[in-house]
Amino acid sequence: MIHVSGITKKFQDHAVLDCIDLDLKQGEVKVVIGPSGSGKSTLLKCIGALEPFDNGSVQVGETRIEGPASRSRSGSDQDKLRQIRLSAGMVFQQFHLFPHLTALENIMEAPVQVLKVSKTEAETTAKKLLQQVQLGNRADRYPRQLSGGEQQRVAIARALAMNPKCVLFDEPTSALDPEMVGEVLSVMRELADKGMTLLVATHEMDFAKEVAGEILMLDQGRVVERGTPSMVFGNPSEQRTRRFLHRITHR
Secondary structure (H helix, E strand, O other): OEEEEEEEEEEOOEEEEEEEEEEEOOOOEEEEEOOOOOOHHHHHHHHOOOOOOOEEEEEEOOEEEEOHHHHOOOHHHHHHHHHHHHHEEEEOOOOOOOOOOOHHHHHHHHHHHOOOOOHHHHHHHHHHHHHHOOOHHHOOOOHHHOOHHHHHHHHHHHHHOOOOOEEEEEOOOOOOOHHHHHHHHHHHHHHHHOOOOEEEEOOOHHHHHHHOOEEEEEEOOEEEEEEOHHHHHHOOOOHHHHHHHHHHHOO
C-alpha cells in the first residue's frame, strides 16, 4: 500500500527528515508520535505528494516517485504526483473548508471538479458520508455554523469522498477544544474498525494504544523507536521515547 524508503528532506542545512523507512499494508493502522517539530507533519505531506523531498522514494499503491522527481515539472512526474494525491487522502490540523460552501457542497466539490463525477452521484455519496461521520443533519450548514469537531468530521468525509486507498491524518485533533476531540477520534476508530488503511500523526496516546498496529517515534527527523503499542508504551527501549512519554502523560 505505502512504501517509504530512505526519505530525506532538508531546509538549508537542517535535516527535517533523515533517511526514514516506513511500510504500511492495506487495512493497517500506524501511528506516528513525537514532539512538535520532530518531522511528523512533513513526513505525511511528503508521502501524500504535497511537499517535495530530496532523496529516497515514496510508493502509494502502484505509483512510485523518487526525491528529485518530486520537484520535477515534467508531465510524467506531475502525473505520478497527481495519482499519489488521489490515492492518499489527507486530513489536516486545520479544517480548510470552503467558507462559502455548505458541508454537503464541501464534500461534493472535489469529486465533481477533479474526478468529474456527476453532481447527482456526488451528492448521494456526500450524504452517505455525512451520515457516516454522524453529521447527517448538518448537510446545509456552513462552516461558520459548525463546531470545530463538526468541521473536522466534514473534512474527514471530504477526504473519503475521493475514494482514497489510504488516509493520512496530520494531528487532526490538535486544533480542537478538549470536549470535541472525542467525536473526531470516534470517527477515526470506526474507520480503523472497517479496515481503512490509516497513517496518523497524533499526540492522543490512548487512541494510539487502541488502534495502532505499530507506533513510530520520531525525534529530530529520525525514527528513534518503532514497535507495537505494548512495546513502545509498556517497555520503550530508548531513553528519548521514555522522556517524551513521561512528559506527554504528565502534562
